[in-house]
Amino acid sequence: MRARALRNFRGSPGAVGGLVLLLCIVAAASVSPWVTGQSTTLVRVQDRLLQPLTVQGGYRHWLGTDALGRDILSRLLVGARISLLVGLTAVLIGGSLGTAIGLLSGYYGGWTDRVMMRFGDMQLAFPFILLALAVMAVLGPGLVNIIGVLGLTSWVTYARVVRSEVLSLREREFVQAARAVGAPAARVLVVHALPNVVGTVIVVATFSVASTILAEAGLSFLGLGVGASTPTWGAMLADAREYMTDAWWLTAFPGLAILMTVLGVNLVGDWLRDYLDPRLR
Amino acid sequence: MGTFVARRLLESATVLLGVSFLAFAVLFLSGDPTYLMIPENYTRQQIAEFRHSMGFDRPWYMQYGDFLARAARGDFGVSLRSQLPALPLVMERMPATLELAVAAMLLSLAVAVPTGIVAATHRRTLVDGASMVGSLVGQSAPGFWIGLVLILVFGVELRWLPVSGRGGLSHLVLPGVTLAMYSMGRNARVVRASMLDALGHDFIRTAYAKGASRLAVLYRHALRNALLPIVTLVGLDFGVLLGGAIITETVFAWPGVGRLVINAIYEKDFPIVEAAVVLIAAIFVLLNLCVDLAYGYLDPRIRYS
Numbered sequence: 156m157r158a159r160a161l162r163n164f165r166g167s168p169g170a171v172g173g174l175v176l177l178l179c180i181v182a183a184a185s186v187s188p189w190v191t192g193q194s195t196t197l198v199r200v201q202d203r204l205l206q207p208l209t210v211q212g213g214y215r216h217w218l219g220t221d222a223l224g225r226d227i228l229s230r231l232l233v234g235a236r237i238s239l240l241v242g243l244t245a246v247l248i249g250g251s252l253g254t255a256i257g258l259l260s261g262y263y264g265g266w267t268d269r270v271m272m273r274f275g276d277m278q279l280a281f282p283f284i285l286l287a288l289a290v291m292a293v294l295g296p297g298l299v300n301i302i303g304v305l306g307l308t309s310w311v312t313y314a315r316v317v318r319s320e321v322l323s324l325r326e327r328e329f330v331q332a333a334r335a336v337g338a339p340a341a342r343v344l345v346v347h348a349l350p351n352v353v354g355t356v357i358v359v360a361t362f363s364v365a366s367t368i369l370a371e372a373g374l375s376f377l378g379l380g381v382g383a384s385t386p387t388w389g390a391m392l393a394d395a396r397e398y399m400t401d402a403w404w405l406t407a408f409p410g411l412a413i414l415m416t417v418l419g420v421n422l423v424g425d426w427l428r429d430y431l432d433p434r435l436r
Numbered sequence: 437m438g439t440f441v442a443r444r445l446l447e448s449a450t451v452l453l454g455v456s457f458l459a460f461a462v463l464f465l466s467g468d469p470t471y472l473m474i475p476e477n478y479t480r481q482q483i484a485e486f487r488h489s490m491g492f493d494r495p496w497y498m499q500y501g502d503f504l505a506r507a508a509r510g511d512f513g514v515s516l517r518s519q520l521p522a523l524p525l526v527m528e529r530m531p532a533t534l535e536l537a538v539a540a541m542l543l544s545l546a547v548a549v550p551t552g553i554v555a556a557t558h559r560r561t562l563v564d565g566a567s568m569v570g571s572l573v574g575q576s577a578p579g580f581w582i583g584l585v586l587i588l589v590f591g592v593e594l595r596w597l598p599v600s601g602r603g604g605l606s607h608l609v610l611p612g613v614t615l616a617m618y619s620m621g622r623n624a625r626v627v628r629a630s631m632l633d634a635l636g637h638d639f640i641r642t643a644y645a646k647g648a649s650r651l652a653v654l655y656r657h658a659l660r661n662a663l664l665p666i667v668t669l670v671g672l673d674f675g676v677l678l679g680g681a682i683i684t685e686t687v688f689a690w691p692g693v694g695r696l697v698i699n700a701i702y703e704k705d706f707p708i709v710e711a712a713v714v715l716i717a718a719i720f721v722l723l724n725l726c727v728d729l730a731y732g733y734l735d736p737r738i739r740y741s
Contacts, residue, residue, distance in 0.1 A: 169569075273447075273450055273451070273454070274454070276447070276451050276454075277450075277451050277454035277455055277458065279675075281455060281458070281713070281716075281717055281720075282675050282676070282678050282679030282682070282716060282720065283679055284679040284680070284682055284683070285679060285682065285697070285712075285713060285716065286458070288682070288697070288698070288701055289459075289462045289463075289701070289709060289713065290462060292701040292702075292704070292709075293462055293463070293465060365576065369576075369578050372578050372580075372581075373578060373579075373580060373683050376578075376580050376683065377683065377686065377698060378702075379701070389578075392578075392580065392581060392584065395584070396584065399584065399587065399588055399592060400592050403588060406581075406584050406585065406588060407585075409581075410577070410578065410581035410584065410585065413577070413578050413581065414573070414576055414577045414578070414581070417576040417577075417578075418572065418573060418576040421572055421575065421576050422572065425572070
């Protein structure tokens with residue numbers, strides 16, 4: 156099984172490329188303080204808006220500096236940590252919540268199911284970003300707030316997919332048998348249903364990491380994300396707008412960072428879907 | 437078909453009721469709006485009187501009932517900033533947002549459908565690979581960044597196109613392309629997948645066997661069956677486009693509902709936010725109702741399930 160997965164993976168150039176891209180970003184994010192040796196918040200106005208590759212004060216600014224003289228590369232690397240942190244934690248929250256709701260909805264059916272699914276419909280009737288914006292406007296910017304909002308609003312997809320799987324699993328012999336010998340609902344769900352939906356959940360979760368990173372960038376761009384003092388990719392792009400005509404590098408690099416990260420996740424997700432669950436195509 | 441329509445209508449009404457509750461709850465939890473509405477020099481006595489006259493001292497379910505009754509009549513209160521009725525202010529901006537969303541959707545379909553068809557019929561060739569990588573990139577790039585790059589290239593460097601505001605067709609190009617990018621990528625992939633699915637059926641082989649031309653098979657037999665998932669997608673897409681319009685409008689200073697809402701959020705002008713949220717949700721629900729009905733009409737299997 157493992158060997159087959161590995162062979163299949165190697166045979167897909169997109170998946171390999173995506174994984175390499177992601178590994179590079181994770182590695183860069185985790186070693187960022189030692190690589191750059193530059194403070195991300197140190198303001199040096201005399202070094203403002205330096206072109207990429209400029210050497211200033213014995214230090215090479217590979218990607219230039221921003222309007223306050225802060226090194227772009229250092230800020231991008233710290234931003235990578237925020238993006239990955241928000242993406243992964245929010246997906247963990249949304250995924251667990253959605254999977255639990257889907258399992259219960261599918262297994263019990265009836266009123267629980269109807270109420271949960273209608274609730275999901277309501278949430279989908281909202282353009283998601285509008286909901287997130289309204290909540291962030293009330294709560295105010297902040298790391299915990301944004302993770303909470305993005306996590307709690309993403310459960311619907313998991314719940315729907317898991318529910319439909321459980322509906323069919325419920326009729327299968329091994330589940331019927333487990334119920335016949337008197338296994339409690341919790342055991343049936345965790346031991347028999349959960350392992351059978353895990354593949355699907357992983358696929359949904361992967362794509363969800365991509366969309367969460369994009370959503371965080373968008374909210375931070377609008378000033379309703381993590382908060383002004385933290386160098387997030389979205390906030391860097393918001394700052395870049397003022398200097399667009401004189402400093403192209405302020406706009407180019409944070410956007411490329413987002414694009415590369417999301418593209419990496421999507422490429423791996425594509426392969427995972429084809430491999431784990433071809434029906435989701 | 438009658439029961440199907442009735443059931444879907446009832447579902448849409450429930451969803452709208454829920455949305456109105458969410459909109460109310462978010463703003464109710466944001467705190468007492470009294471202090472946003474009164475002059476600073478009010479005495480405690482005057483504040484209490486004002487709260488009472490506005491009904492802010494009543495329990496939440498009474499306030500919600502009141503909100504609902506007024507909302508049903510189209511009354512969302514007055515903008516805290518301009519003192520004008522909220523709903524007309526939002527309605528006034530709606531045409532600009534719809535213009536942008538419809539333009540983006542047409543552009544997205546005009547590019548995505550042919551791309552998806554060509555990719556499916558040339559499976560595993562360079563054309564297929566390139567168009568699929570291209571659509572994945574379109575889906576992975578943040579829309580507002582694409583907007584900024586387009587402004588940088590076509591507005592600042594080349595000076596070909598206007599970069600802000602609403603005007604003739606030339607004003608629509610950059611925001612339209614920006615907003616269309618994400619759904620273009622996704623639609624191309626869906627069209628390709630559903631074309632491949634349709635091409636795998638027995639009736640395609642039958643059509644070829646009876647001597648139909650390749651073009652006839654593709655368009656008369658495959659595409660017609662592949663179109664169903666695309667119809668659903670258009671409904672869902674519109675919601676994504678309306679949401680995406682909020683950010684796109686900010687980038688291009690497009691005078692639509694999105695910019696109005698963003699500014700209202702910054703200024704804590706909640707009646708405007710409520711009116712916009714409920715109105716956008718209503719449009720979205722109505723559109724999806726139409727899509728579902730069309731789907732039921734196109735594919736009889738759905739009505740009876």
